[in-house]
Amino acid sequence: MGTLAGRVILLRGWKRVLAAFLAGALAAFAQAPFDFLAVCFISFPVLVWLLDGVVSTNGGGIMRRALPFFATGWWFGFGYFVAGLWWTGAAVLVEGYAFAWALPFAVLGLPALLALFYGFACFVAWFFWSEGIGRILGLAFAFGLAEWLRSFVLTGFPWNAVGYAAMPIPLLMQSVKIVGMNGMNVLSVFLFSLPALLVSRNHLRPGFACGLALVLLHLGYGYASLAAAPPAERMLPVRIVQPSIEQSEKWDEDIRDSIFKTYLDLSSEPTSEGRASPRLIIWPETAVPFLFTDRPDALVAVGEVIKDGQMLFAGAVRSEAPATSGGQTRYYNAVVAINSAGEIVDAVDKVHLVPFGEYVPLGGLLRKLGITELVESVGPFSPGSLRSTLILDDGIRALPFICYEIIFPDLVLADAAGADFILNLTNDAWFGDTPGPYQHFRQARIRAVEAGLPLVRAANNGISAVVDPHGRIVNAFALNAYGVLDADVPLGPAGGPSIGKPGVNGFMLLALFGISALIVSVRYRFKSN
Template structure:
């Protein structure tokens, strides 16, 4: 045993096995969840990933055993780590099942336990892959970073993807620290975050410690320096401005589709939209309502469009989340879409966008014919399953505004960036009332905030009960409502120049980071050392 305190601690962790090893991995993951919004305690990353390095140091290669038996301990460390992380970071998902508890409370373990257990598989595969090229120096840190960056990419892709709370977000709690994502992409940021967070793992035997500290300090300095520089750079304006009003009605989710409450809900939206602007402020040119804000189908209530024509002043537009229906039973079936509808001052629907990336089990039931036999149903019961839109398309917001639309959690997918269309304002509508005042809505807002940075566009966000707000193209919050607030938020938006949208490294920056990490693994002797064994 070493005389150095950190080395003694490392030795204790390395020698753990069985349930003690699993417990430490579980706790390391749970602690890492404190690095996400609303806690933003990013320093926990150094604790969590240092422990993972030492736990993997203690995983033997099990000579003479089959490949699967030899691989399982490394996989188990990552799985327990991921299970703790997603259990602590996503427990609030179960709140959605309590909105209609009489129908869905039985499924609470599926959301709170099974979902984290399934997501943890990606982290288990990451630690397994890293352990295959493990060493006793810097190479193992690079291997862990590369494996976790790749795991986050796979997690965002497989089975429609779910990149919620990617590790890279831990390193981006404030706008100063968000700017680097335009160079690294989200998955490159996740890999570099693990690289830095895991560097204290070198204290176990101090091999490559000086080089590791130098690399970590260089990356942190570059991260902060680039952020400080970019925040001083003006966003290229298009020369156009848009007066926007965001409506946050905070409708109780249990009342949303209650027939007795529908007129009251619609009246509340109308009243908030009709409030006079502040003294000296311009009347809004665009009013934004949250996701599925209409508590009925517009085809069933033509009087609603008449009421909107009376509400909207000349030249005003309403962008409203709504359920859109298409087709008829006599024509082969009715299709429902989760949409944003653009309605003009004549009460006419002049444009629209249908949600492309639907929520599995929420808006549709995967493998419906099979799973329905076991009593599983989609969470949104007011409609028999939504149909996805065909592609993301810009919306005409008037006054030169070209809106890039995202409905609900579509905003968290880095690959769905609308880079093939010219837009100058990002619009996100959502309904987070399903999750109450839990970390979920704060995490959702943070990820939307960072997406504005990645796309180089200002963002307007209308949420049913929070968090609604305006974010500039650098991720700075211009104005926002708190959770459960009721009101109308007015803002003057400087539209971005579409030709000057943020340069991102999604296409080649992330591969370059992964390639560099691979070179670091080779340069520090991990692969040759593995072959020598």
């Protein structure tokens, strides 16, 4: 271990850059669908040693010493996001070469932008850097801060936050409902970086004692939470329609009637023997291939399929006429509730839109340069102003999130009170058979655990599923499967021990690590002088 650390510390030039890039890329394999958690216990110690090497060779002013920290973190982040998000390039080629201009940005530009946050993390860590556990505490605090910023800066994109690597299975997911994602990010980086102490052995025993205690608490709470989970008070039978429509055909006017008929046929299939008829039928994001306002006959057809006592939640594009004669029609990516009479009784619009996917920032300027939305639809879309629950006839409340809205913890936790289950409609067909849909599904499962609510997820080509409040899969359809998924949604209290609010606890933990890193750093520098 000492020999390896020494070689990493002494790396210079392109070899240092390559080592940082590869260490970050290796860490991406801890995310879904690979879930190879052990690689993080290699990647983060290598990052620590690379930063140790910066300290040992750079003198001069603050910026001269701190900027190499930023550069090392940036290369680490660039490797992490290239390896973890390369699949975003699949989306820009769905329509052939029309959006080929966006391929370099998707595959390299987006990772380069996100890597700035990890560069910032290492820059912040420099201010706490010292021998022993101080630098581990500082790095954990800095990464936690960076991941929090990544959740909202430039509209936010907290995809594949480091903390998800520590939660591959339900047993290891339960801690997130205590400390939230902010806390999980901090604790994960701290644990992953601890093997770096094996070299200098400063604070080795207290460091590994803290690490062992955290692991035992993580496992123990997970076991206790799952063991204490009460049975569901009631079950809601649902049917999820997964048609696996090719993305390139989704908005084809020549076959849209055929696509709509596919939804109707699947929705009306009989249930298996002995199974109750679904009370709720769910179609995925933008399932309806036209505007209901243009096709009133479509609502009539839906009403003929939906039985008395049933309701349909369908992803659809909703239009709103201009308020003035010179205004423009506004379009919304929405989920609509339709009753057995074929009437739209409620609708909730997507609030958090995807930049360059559903709208173009600085649209007027960028459109002149030929830059348009990557989503072929009637858009650009307008954001919804308010999220509300969709209510079934008997008062059961569904809290809807469309597509990647589900990856934002604050969005879900802000409105979870009073809801009976989380509804996630999405269309991951853009990303084909790549890690993207698996990563998206994992993050949706974590939202269910955080909020203590079951999750019902309908995806065009998968992964559609029903998940209980502890992240356990009740039933699911594989990626690219075709058909209907009939399952019972367990409603009722999540159960299990819980402490406080995850968002608040996460910030408290972040502050604790920051203060601890500062104290250790100051003590070290005081002794050195």
